[in-house]
Amino acid sequence: VICCFYMIHKYELLRLNKNDFKDLESKMIKEMLATGMSMGFMSSLVNIGSLTLQTAINKLGQEIIVAHTAARKSILDKYQVKINPRAIRELNSIYEYIANEKLAPENAKRQVDRIKKGMKLAIIYTCVWSTFAMIASYTIGPQLVYMVTGSHKDVVIVNATNYLKFNTIFYYVPAVISIVRNVMQGIGDQITPLVSSGLEMVGKVVIAFTLVPLMGYAGVIVAEPIVWFIMVIPLLVQIIRTPKLKANK
Numbered sequence: 522v523i524c525c526f527y528m529i530h531k532y533e534l535l536r537l538n539k540n541d542f543k544d545l546e547s548k549m550i551k552e553m554l555a556t557g558m559s560m561g562f563m564s565s566l567v568n569i570g571s572l573t574l575q576t577a578i579n580k581l582g583q584e585i586i587v588a589h590t591a592a593r594k595s596i597l598d599k600y601q602v603k604i605n606p607r608a609i610r611e612l613n614s615i616y617e618y619i620a621n622e623k624l625a626p627e628n629a630k631r632q633v634d635r636i637k638k639g640m641k642l643a644i645i646y647t648c649v650w651s652t653f654a655m656i657a658s659y660t661i662g663p664q665l666v667y668m669v670t671g672s673h674k675d676v677v678i679v680n681a682t683n684y685l686k687f688n689t690i691f692y693y694v695p696a697v698i699s700i701v702r703n704v705m706q707g708i709g710d711q712i713t714p715l716v717s718s719g720l721e722m723v724g725k726v727v728i729a730f731t732l733v734p735l736m737g738y739a740g741v742i743v744a745e746p747i748v749w750f751i752m753v754i755p756l757l758v759q760i761i762r763t764p765k766l767k768a769n770k
Contacts, residue, residue, distance in 0.1 A: 559711035566718040570725030577729035585738050588680035591669040643700045651692035658685040684742050694749040701756045713759040717752040724748035
């Protein structure tokens with residue numbers, strides 16, 4: 522709120538008036554609301570699941586909390602691959618052209634092929650990074666944990682390192698999830714990313730009430746890989762079936 526007041530007071534260009542609302546297009550507003558609400562709900566679902574799992578972790582004791590926090594904060598923690606918002610807008614524009622048949626068939630094919638190639642390259646690059654992350658976790662994992670915590674306690678070092686070693690093996694899955702989910706939002710599919718995030722939330726809640734009480738921190742370590750494999754299914758199925766990526770056929 523303070524930032525809004527400062528912005529309005531300081532920057533005249535950003536002050537809204539009646540003329541700013543004259544040329545608004547209802548279609549554009551609907552698309553922006555759909556995209557914004559989808560991303561907001563998706564973020565909420567992810568955070569609800571993470572909060573539930575964190576609540577279960579908090580019951581395991583302070584040293585486990587420190588270990589988990591160290592693993593999450595290390596440079597090898599689960600990453601969120603972000604597609605540049607400009608690239609998302611470009612995807613929207615390209616598919617809008619294709620949908621409205623404003624591009625000749627050969628141009629539509631070229632544009633779709635370009636998007637597919639970009640998506641494949643992004644997945645390859647993140648998988649290469651994942652390989653380096655996995656190697657690092659098995660070679661200098663304890664040192665990375667110490668850099669974050671400054672703790673020499675075995676329970677902290679061992680648990681955090683075990684988290685890194687197990688999770689980095691499966692980093693290839695969230696690499697695919699993050700890229701495909703953002704691409705699908707970019708081409709206007711607001712439902713599938715929500716379904717995927719909903720599965721993530723449900724999976725973490727179930728694990729928090731089942732595996733963690735039974736297995737302790739080991740249940741936390743296996744939680745995310747299990748959830749990743751579940752939530753990637755609807756994304757892969759839909760990205761293969763989406764008609765917009767078949768415009769070149």
